[in-house]
Amino acid sequence: MSLDYLWQGFGVALMPSNLLIGFIGCFLGTLIGALPAIGPINGIALLLPIAYTSGLPAESTLILLAGIYYGAEYGGRISSILINVPGDAGAVMTAIDGYPMARKGEATKALAISGISSFIGGMLAVLAITFLAPLFGLLAIKFGPAEYFVLMVFAFATLGSMVGHEPVKTLIGCVIGLMLTTIGIDATSGAYRFTFDQPELHDGIEFIVLVIGLFSISEVLLMLEHQMKGTLKPLAVTGKYPTWADIRYIWWPSIRATVIGFVVGVLPGTGASVASAVSYTTEKRLNDRDGTFGKGDIRGLAAPEAANNAAATGAFVPMLTLGVPGSGTTAVMLGALMLYNIQPGPQLFTEQPKLVGGLIASMYIGNILLLILNLPLVQVFARMLLLPNWILIPGITALSILGVYSAYSSVMSVLIMFGIGVGGYLLRKLGFDMAPIILGFVLGKVMEVNLRNALAISGGEIGILFSSVLSITLWIMAVAIVALPWVIRRWQARSASPAQ
Amino acid sequence: MRPNIIAIAAILAGLTISAGAEPAKTECLAGAKPGGGFDLTCRLAGTSLHAAKLIKDPMAVSYMEGGVGAVAMNHIVGSRSGDPGLIVAASSGSALLLAQGKFGKHTADSVRWVGALGADFGVLAVAADSPIKTLKDLVAAFGKDPGAFPVGGGGAVGSQDWMKMALIAKEAKVDARKMRYAALEGGGAVTTALQGGHVKIASGDASEMIGLHEQGKVRILAVMSDKRLPGKFKDIPTTYEQGYAIDWPIWRGVYVGPKVTDAEYKWWVDTLGKLVKTPEFQKERDARGLFAFDSIGADYEKRVKADVERFKVLAKEAGL
Numbered sequence: 001m002s003l004d005y006l007w008q009g010f011g012v013a014l015m016p017s018n019l020l021i022g023f024i025g026c027f028l029g030t031l032i033g034a035l036p037a038i039g040p041i042n043g044i045a046l047l048l049p050i051a052y053t054s055g056l057p058a059e060s061t062l063i064l065l066a067g068i069y070y071g072a073e074y075g076g077r078i079s080s081i082l083i084n085v086p087g088d089a090g091a092v093m094t095a096i097d098g099y100p101m102a103r104k105g106e107a108t109k110a111l112a113i114s115g116i117s118s119f120i121g122g123m124l125a126v127l128a129i130t131f132l133a134p135l136f137g138l139l140a141i142k143f144g145p146a147e148y149f150v151l152m153v154f155a156f157a158t159l160g161s162m163v164g165h166e167p168v169k170t171l172i173g174c175v176i177g178l179m180l181t182t183i184g185i186d187a188t189s190g191a192y193r194f195t196f197d198q199p200e201l202h203d204g205i206e207f208i209v210l211v212i213g214l215f216s217i218s219e220v221l222l223m224l225e226h227q228m229k230g231t232l233k234p235l236a237v238t239g240k241y242p243t244w245a246d247i248r249y250i251w252w253p254s255i256r257a258t259v260i261g262f263v264v265g266v267l268p269g270t271g272a273s274v275a276s277a278v279s280y281t282t283e284k285r286l287n288d289r290d291g292t293f294g295k296g297d298i299r300g301l302a303a304p305e306a307a308n309n310a311a312a313t314g315a316f317v318p319m320l321t322l323g324v325p326g327s328g329t330t331a332v333m334l335g336a337l338m339l340y341n342i343q344p345g346p347q348l349f350t351e352q353p354k355l356v357g358g359l360i361a362s363m364y365i366g367n368i369l370l371l372i373l374n375l376p377l378v379q380v381f382a383r384m385l386l387l388p389n390w391i392l393i394p395g396i397t398a399l400s401i402l403g404v405y406s407a408y409s410s411v412m413s414v415l416i417m418f419g420i421g422v423g424g425y426l427l428r429k430l431g432f433d434m435a436p437i438i439l440g441f442v443l444g445k446v447m448e449v450n451l452r453n454a455l456a457i458s459g460g461e462i463g464i465l466f467s468s469v470l471s472i473t474l475w476i477m478a479v480a481i482v483a484l485p486w487v488i489r490r491w492q493a494r495s496a497s498p499a500q
Numbered sequence: 501m502r503p504n505i506i507a508i509a510a511i512l513a514g515l516t517i518s519a520g521a522e523p524a525k526t527e528c529l530a531g532a533k534p535g536g537g538f539d540l541t542c543r544l545a546g547t548s549l550h551a552a553k554l555i556k557d558p559m560a561v562s563y564m565e566g567g568v569g570a571v572a573m574n575h576i577v578g579s580r581s582g583d584p585g586l587i588v589a590a591s592s593g594s595a596l597l598l599a600q601g602k603f604g605k606h607t608a609d610s611v612r613w614v615g616a617l618g619a620d621f622g623v624l625a626v627a628a629d630s631p632i633k634t635l636k637d638l639v640a641a642f643g644k645d646p647g648a649f650p651v652g653g654g655g656a657v658g659s660q661d662w663m664k665m666a667l668i669a670k671e672a673k674v675d676a677r678k679m680r681y682a683a684l685e686g687g688g689a690v691t692t693a694l695q696g697g698h699v700k701i702a703s704g705d706a707s708e709m710i711g712l713h714e715q716g717k718v719r720i721l722a723v724m725s726d727k728r729l730p731g732k733f734k735d736i737p738t739t740y741e742q743g744y745a746i747d748w749p750i751w752r753g754v755y756v757g758p759k760v761t762d763a764e765y766k767w768w769v770d771t772l773g774k775l776v777k778t779p780e781f782q783k784e785r786d787a788r789g790l791f792a793f794d795s796i797g798a799d800y801e802k803r804v805k806a807d808v809e810r811f812k813v814l815a816k817e818a819g820l
Binding site: 141142143144145146185186187188189190192197199200202203206339341343347351408409410449452453454456457458459 | 682
């Protein structure tokens with residue numbers, strides 16, 4: 001297997017402009033991760049139109065967005081540890097052992113340990129990507145319309161495992177996304193669907209408009225609503241740095257968490273929050289002999305941090321190799337590629353080696369930058385937690401309008417953004433997750449077009465969807481991923497009952 | 501008589517001078533995202549006009565995405581119909597959409613067509629290991645069993661790629677609606693599907709297929725042109741050479757708003773007329789994979805309108 005693409009990629013990533021962009025991405029990512037109000041997906045939604053309209057090339061935009069994404073996995077821990085409020089979804093488990101440490105006056109140690117384990121998780125996962133991703137790329141040519149359709153079926157099947165506690169809402173969210181994606185010129189027949197004679201709607205709802213509406217505008221509305229609640233005061237960063245013995249102590253838990261996180265991240269539809277939860281419970285089950293977990297055990301702190309970074313990185317594998325997003329955030333990045341007329345999919349590796357290589361190379365550099373940023377500069381980020389809402393709310397709103405207007409120079413797009421934002425706010429109040437909507441929107445078009453193309457090729461014969469080894473394998477995987485949790489539960493119930 | 505002639509000459513000279521005034525600010529509007537064909541047209545015009553010193557300041561390129569140029573045309577006719585410095589990128593695809601009434605109330609008469617700067621040409625290709633070697637083979641085999649030859653193109657039913665193959669289907673006496681046509685996402689997806697055997701015929705543009713043809717991965721059966729193309733294409737036969745009087749130039753040109761004055765319009769026509777003869781332009785055009793296709797002013801206007809009429813007939817014949 002050739003690693004040419006990686007050397008080419010380092011050439012791209014080490015260009016001064018891309019180094020700077022990568023650094024900005026990592027810095028902003030840490031900051032965005034540290035702020036409890038906004039997560040990586042909001043940050044990316046806000047920065048995407050700015051990057052796109054300022055004429056950055058595709059690889060630079062991707063480096064920037066990726067930096068924000070995995071940077072946020074580093075930053076999320078800061079508010080978890082200092083104010084017991086997770087900065088983003090992946091840092092929920094970090095608070096369990098991190099906050100007690102900070103209360104004991106070991107905040108510095110907690111921040112350093114979690115920074116180091118984040119680095120271990122991120123770095124090992126990039127290594128795994130480097131060697132695994134090209135293997136997927138070899139499949140490229142085997143994917144025809146029929147195989148793509150089944151791949152999308154598989155991607156939707158994994159959604160069930162994503163937001164397991166409310167499957168009906170996940171499904172409804174997905175359907176909303178699917179419905180939104182039918183607006184515009186039909187790619188197969190050229191028919192105009194739901195365009196109401198508005199040329200602005202001919203190309204459908206623009207992805208940037210949808211993302212900013214759903215994430216930023218609805219977030220602003222939620223923040224306005226919570227405005228009355230008092231702000232939490234962060235604990236001071238005090239205490240000593242960890243010793244080598246501490247690092248040896250967390251080494252194996254971090255490695256285990258990396259493996260778990262990477263696998264969970266690669267699976268489409270699951271992300272950093274699942275990864276950190278699974279790895280934390282695994283470590284607790286394996287190692288919690290003295291009941292120290294939950295009271296400030298550094299292994300309980302290191303494991304979820306390594307896992308959420310590994311998962312964030314792992315989520316790039318299906319996105320880059322199959323064009324299937326591994327998480328809501330990678331779904332947004334997938335949309336970003338489409339803005340640049342780059343069709344994600346198995347052919348990406350062969351057609352865009354510079355882009356893929358540049359991105360992966362930038363992850364090596366980014367993780368090193370983040371480690372440097374997060375050890376000595378943690379005080380600076382901690383202070384950001386004091387940013388008041390009267391700056392945040394108007395700031396985010398202004399950036400949203402600016403972003404959408406500069407990308408499409410159309411007032412109509414801005415109005416649609418606000419409409420979607422209000423809709424998103426209402427849905428969130430009703431307990432809906434936004435990610436299925438995005439996934440439905442991004443995957444729905446691919447699914448529809450490929451189904452219709454497959455049927456056009458076969459002259460309406462449905463058999464074409466089951467005609468190759470690849471598509472049959474994908475069908476089996478789709479069925480397995482839906483059925484497996486249920487089978488496992490049954491099996492566990494049966495093996496547990498004789499013991500009682 | 502003599503003083504009169506001089507007077508007339510002086511008046512004419514005065515007129516050409518007033519027609520020759522360069523707009524204070526020039527701008528090219530691409531009715532799509534950066535990176536597509538409209539963007540390419542704008543950049544070709546802007547870069548070469550400035551390089552050939554036909555405009556003083558660099559030309560600005562702006563983007564207005566939507567409806568493959570529909571939003572841009574709406575904008576020009578509605579809000580900037582008299583802007584003398586603004587040109588808008590168009591292509592034979594715009595003429596096709598106009599013919600199909602997909603630009604709303606606008607027709608070919610809604611704007612003023614300035615000139616074409618170059619063209620790409622339609623090609624039909626098969627996989628390298630296909631038993632089909634010539635366009636004649638293809639017409640014969642397709643006529644016998646159209647179901648065995650799914651076609652891949654980079655646009656919807658009724659798009660240019662679809663039309664190209666519909667013309668071949670007509671030669672094979674096959675109803676275009678019986679064609680098994682997959683609307684794929686652009687030229688890259690078409691050639692990938694062809695190599696993977698998912699489609700048997702690829703309908704596309706010369707410049708995007710030639711690379712794979714040279715690598716021996718696909719075989720271009722014919723260039724849809726009445727003349728042989730130069731350079732890398734010098735060994736690829738045309739449709740005309742193989743006995744089919746079908747061509748499909750994909751021209752790229754520009755138009756200005758309907759209320760631009762005759763003098764201002766003439767300045768653009770004259771300037772483009774000068775431009776296409778400069779080596780600066782020819783270098784830029786070749787670098788962008790376009791072939792010479794000089795059609796300026798009245799000639800271009802005639803071509804656009806003739807194309808719209810031709811496409812109307814085609815669409816009707818194809819049962820759209």
